[in-house]
Amino acid sequence: MPTRPKPFRKESITVAYLVQMLREAVGLDLDTLNEVDTQHRLVTEADLHRPGLALAGYVDLFTHHRVQILGNTENQYLQHLSTEAQAEAFGHLVQFDVPCVFLTHHNRLPDALLEMATARGIPVFATPAPSTRFMAQLGSFLDDQFALQQSVHGALVDVYGVGILLVGKAGIGKSEVALDLVERGHRLVADDVVILTKKESVLMGSGTNLVQHFMEIRGLGLVDIRAMFGIRAIRFQKRAEIVVQMQLWDENEEYTRLGMIDDIHEIMGVELPLVKLPITTGKNVTVICEVIAMNHLLRHYGYDPAEVFKERLAERIRTKSASRPERGTQYFEGDYE
Numbered sequence: 542m543p544t545r546p547k548p549f550r551k552e553s554i555t556v557a558y559l560v561q562m563l564r565e566a567v568g569l570d571l572d573t574l575n576e577v578d579t580q581h582r583l584v585t586e587a588d589l590h591r592p593g594l595a596l597a598g599y600v601d602l603f604t605h606h607r608v609q610i611l612g613n614t615e616n617q618y619l620q621h622l623s624t625e626a627q628a629e630a631f632g633h634l635v636q637f638d639v640p641c642v643f644l645t646h647h648n649r650l651p652d653a654l655l656e657m658a659t660a661r662g663i664p665v666f667a668t669p670a671p672s673t674r675f676m677a678q679l680g681s682f683l684d685d686q687f688a689l690q691q692s693v694h695g696a697l698v699d700v701y702g703v704g705i706l707l708v709g710k711a712g713i714g715k716s717e718v719a720l721d722l723v724e725r726g727h728r729l730v731a732d733d734v735v736i737l738t739k740k741e742s743v744l745m746g747s748g749t750n751l752v753q754h755f756m757e758i759r760g761l762g763l764v765d766i767r768a769m770f771g772i773r774a775i776r777f778q779k780r781a782e783i784v785v786q787m788q789l790w791d792e793n794e795e796y797t798r799l800g801m802i803d804d805i806h807e808i809m810g811v812e813l814p815l816v817k818l819p820i821t822t823g824k825n826v827t828v829i830c831e832v833i834a835m836n837h838l839l840r841h842y843g844y845d846p847a848e849v850f851k852e853r854l855a856e857r858i859r860t861k862s863a864s865r866p867e868r869g870t871q872y873f874e875g876d877y878e
Contacts (some may be wrong), residue, residue: 556582587683605637612672616648645672689739697730700834704779709787721827790819
């Protein structure tokens with residue numbers, strides 16, 4: 542198999558992009574409280590920080606490079622201070638180049654403090670959401686943005702709810718198999734380049750923002766799967782669960798026949814079942830991919846055909862039955878059809 546690209550992480554995202562996605566993708570209600578440049582303000586990590594100690598004056602361990610959250614505790618602390626003390630306390634925070642500040646639970650900053658943030662170019666936003674819920678949603682979004690990613694040359698298709706990642710040498714027919722699966726009612730996630738994102742022990746796959754659900758068929762050109770087959774034929778994301786490695790038949794290669802030994806394909810530390818699928822003339826690869834998906838579902842729910850066959854074989858050996866094959870049906874009754 543060809544060398545895979547190395548995993549990568551985003552180094553940063555802009556505050557403008559963060560706020561846009563929180564509003565559009567996550568569905569959070571956010572108010573912009575001051576007008577500063579958010580296009581060049583960068584968020585560089587997923588962890589969040591509540592700067593209670595920083596407001597009190599202890600900044601030795603202040604992680605100012607993180608997104609800052611001011612909840613009820615921080616805001617009530619500021620409200621109990623005099624005007625001069627408020628400015629001093631908030632000055633401990635804005636003396637650093639923090640990415641942005643979010644106020645939760647309908648809280649607002651006094652105008653003087655908001656002007657201090659604006660003078661330092663620090664964007665301030667407010668949300669009616671409680672701190673715990675807001676931080677959970679914001680943290681989940683940032684975890685996704687800064688998760689480990691890797692691009693894979695192949696096609697990802699949802700077959701009976703199972704994410705099958707088709708890989709193999711260029712020109713071996715991955716796109717054609719994916720197209721045939723779509724025509725049979727399955728759903729395309731990505732073709733040519735699949736972006737895999739590691740979410741704990743799960744690999745989530747999607748297409749690139751350029752290609753999305755376009756597909757290149759050699760000899761034909763580009764095909765827009767969504768426009769041709771409709772919305773039912775695509776998915777924007779899907780968990781990758783099985784890797785099907787398509788390769789030309791090699792008589793010297795050892796291929797799995799009984800399925801008693803599982804091959805593994807490792808991506809970013811996550812092990813996925815691997816099926817080496819030799820391509821020969823007349824072989825219906827599309828149907829085999831459907832069977833691979835159904836077999837995976839059977840094994841997921843506790844039925845392993847290889848284990849069942851192994852038990853039958855062990856019973857035959859234990860009882861020392863005749864080596865000559867016997868009929869599976871011992872009596873033909875009724876009409877002989």
